[in-house]
Amino acid sequence: MRWLTPFLILLIAGPAAAAVVDAQPGGFEVKTTAAIAATPDRVYAAMTEPGRWWASEHTYSHDARNLSLEPRAGGCWCEALPGGGSVQHMRVVYADPGRMLRAAGGLGPLQGMGVQGALTWTLGPGPAGGTVVTQTYDVGGYAPGGLAALAPIVDRVLGEKLARLKAYVETGRPAP
Numbered sequence: 001m002r003w004l005t006p007f008l009i010l011l012i013a014g015p016a017a018a019a020v021v022d023a024q025p026g027g028f029e030v031k032t033t034a035a036i037a038a039t040p041d042r043v044y045a046a047m048t049e050p051g052r053w054w055a056s057e058h059t060y061s062h063d064a065r066n067l068s069l070e071p072r073a074g075g076c077w078c079e080a081l082p083g084g085g086s087v088q089h090m091r092v093v094y095a096d097p098g099r100m101l102r103a104a105g106g107l108g109p110l111q112g113m114g115v116q117g118a119l120t121w122t123l124g125p126g127p128a129g130g131t132v133v134t135q136t137y138d139v140g141g142y143a144p145g146g147l148a149a150l151a152p153i154v155d156r157v158l159g160e161k162l163a164r165l166k167a168y169v170e171t172g173r174p175a176p
Contacts, residue, residue, distance in 0.1 A: 020151045027115075027140030028151035032159050037130045038169045040098040040123040046169045047101055047121055050077065053168035054161060058108065060087050069103075071095045077103050087111075090119060099123055106139070108157070110150070115141030119158075135162050 021029040036043050046053065051067040059067060059079055066080040067089075075092035090105035102120040110117060117139040126132040137158055139147060167175035 020155050021136075023148040023151035025146030025148055026142075027138070027147050028154070029136065029138045030151060030155040030158060031134065031136045032155075032162050033132060033134045034162050034166045035126045035130055035132050036166045036169050037126075037128070039129070040125075040131045043123055043131045043133060043165075043169055044071075044098045044101065046165060047071075053164045053174040055164060055174075058157060058161075071097070071101060077105075090117075093118075094120075107137075107154070110139060110143075110154075113141065113143045115139050115143060115147065133162065133165070 019031055021031050023029075038046075048069050048071040050069050051065045054064040054067055056062055056064040061079055061081050067078070068080075069075065069077045069092070071092060072095050073092060075095070076088055077090040077092065079087040079089060081087060088105070089107060089111070090103035092101070093104045094100060094102035100120065100122050102118060104116065104118050105111065106113060106115050106117050107119070117137055119137045120135070122134045122136075124132045124134070135158060137154060139150075139154070141147070143150065164174035167173060
């Protein structure tokens with residue numbers, strides 16, 4: 001649990017826009033929705049470029065520009081590390097441009113636990129020709145002490161990431 005304290009510190013400035021839908025010892029679901037003033041195709045294209053909107057402090061290399069995402073089944077959401085190393089954060093399992101993107105795996109410290117997760121972004125029509133993005137992350141498996149206590153932490157981090165995506169799409173710059 002040594003990773004928990006630094007992870008919590010990184011969350012202090014982030015918005016808590018998402019909701020913990022369910023949290024049990026064996027798993028949890030977090031979900032948030034954002035209305036983005038852009039077409040679904042534009043939002044989807046931005047989602048596939050996490051290096052432009054993901055927060056550097058939530059990467060292993062401390063530089064979000066090292067992130068890449070191949071938007072196709074089997075595609076890697078990966079990160080290049082200094083010295084030639086790499087990290088696979090998730091694997092794309094469903095890619096439907098302008099409609100849905102789903103990746104499987106454990107983000108951040110979940111990667112080292114006996115868990116599996118499904119992160120799904122669903123895009124639908126929004127106000128004034130914009131897009132409503134619903135982001136859901138379902139995680140289940142084993143973690144020492146259970147997974148329920150991790151749900152609010154993951155909720156905040158992913159809520160922050162969706163807010164950064166929204167800001168990036170609408171302004172060209174992710175929110176701080």
